[in-house]
Amino acid sequence: MTTAVGRVGADGMAATPARRVGRLHREGLAAYLFLSPALLFFCVFLILPFIFAIVLAFSDWGGFDLSTLKWAGFSNFGDVLSFDGTFVKPILVNTLLFAFGSVFLATFGSVLVAYCIDRLSFQGFWRVLYFLPVVATVVAIGNVWKMMYQPAGLINAVLNKLGVNSVGFLSDSSYALPSVTVVHAWASIGGAVLILTAGLKAIPEMYYEAAEVDGANSWHMFWSITLPLLRPALLFVLITQFIGGLQSFALIIVMTGDGGPVNATNVAAFEMYQRAFKFGAWGTASAMAMVLFVIILAITLLQLWIARRRGEETS
Template identity: 60%
Template sequence: MVNATLAPETTERAAHDDPAVGIRGRDRHRRRQVAVAYLFLAPTLLFFAVFLVLPLGFALLLSMSRWSGFALGDIDPVGLDNFTGLFADGSTFLAPILTNTLLFALGTVALALAGSVLVATCIDKLRFQGLWRTLYFLPIVTTVVAVGNVWKYMYEPGGLVNGVLNALGLGSVAFLADPDTALPSVVVVQAWASVGSAILVLTAGLKSVPESYYEAAALDGAGPVTVFFRITLPLLRPSLLFVCVTQFLTGLQSFALISVMTKGGPGDATNVAALEMYRQAFSYGDWGTASAAAFVLFMVVLVVTLAQLWFFRRKGEDA
């Protein structure tokens, strides 16, 4: 009777002391944890599968097909013809469309970055900083259509900008009607509209710079310019990286502002990749070319982003 009572305890103790049994138990516990984790992740994974993976796969299929956008049975595989057509002789995709896209993004980043650094530095030394940040952030919460239309009227021959030029004794400029000034004019608007978000990021970065650095620089007799280039800018590198990457991505994918202000004109002077994709798909019914252009733009965005990350990382290591 005593042996029968002790037998289960002895067996359980032996199983607990057996390494193989312990490993199998831990494996089962880990598998249960993974299964529960995937169960909780299932709604999110389903969402990404339906709205990201499937559209991406369909776009890849269309980029190697010819399709007018109606019946799925009309999809005609053409291999890489859509990609070669984008860069064939006589195609306007490489120049001026892709060139305009890069120039638009570069101009936006240069103006927005320079302006936001200057304004953020000034705000950091003023009172009521929250008020100033809010005022500069207002264009971000304003719809692109409203911003584009307001600036479009300001650029008119009788608009505010030409009115100021005339008051200064200068002649009127056809900002949006001249191919030489149309793209820079839209770049200015895009930079103005996006400078608010950059200011928020940079002012937060300025707050993280220890005051002891500035106190030590003042004791050494360093001037404001030296302090700015030797202390402020180097310590703002993470914030500058974030602003550069996000502004460049926004510039490369810009569509709505150009569509509202110039519709890509005059000619193709302000036509960019995103607008050309829209035209090919919805105006001309060439979904294959539009999808191929989308993948080319994706590669450009990827290369530019990786180049920016490499450049800032290399600069950080050199410092």
């Protein structure tokens, strides 16, 4: 009797891991089943187009019949990276200036706005107010600012009242790119403000109370407490803002039409759009996309590396 009971207990203990593995297997299948719509969408609209773009970057194709697809090797990359062409200078230079300028303005402005909102009453109202440009369409934002930038627009009217001559914000090649950069930064502040205000709310108040007891002023608390503890949210904002700046071209189309004057506002994404859909040079456009992808990846990895190094130094 005792031997039979011991055998049943041993069999039950031996069967338990097998049942556990079977249950985990069924749970895994159920998880993949629920994820299958998202995975299918990801493969159809992201993975397959990315692979096709890589193929096109090494091919010569007019964009209509796949039977005309011809292998071109690295010739597209040679044309794109040639210093005699227009992609490296001024298009790539304009892209980097536009991205870095918008990132600096948007990040600085969002930190300032989020810090002020965190110390105001009716914080929900102010967050919604600053988030409204994110909800608005690029066409609406571009057209409103385009009217404000006109020689008879609001901004020049204010400058004339102050005794300053009218400025050709969108017609002068010296002012066109900075003018569009300011608009892009203004339109992207709202999303960054929401992220940074959430990061500010996560900072414990006891740090500020201890610093106040030690006699620290507002600037010392901001520089020594707020910014270090806000680093994860700030890093996310920097990366997303920079990627958005490098990929932006809709605002360029709305405000300048053709990247003018004299290619002053022509950026990489807009040039890719023109090469593919206007001139039918899909191979060259895909090569530009690959070059831009490598630049975005390199800068993102550099930002992550710098943030990790600073985190190790301060820890």
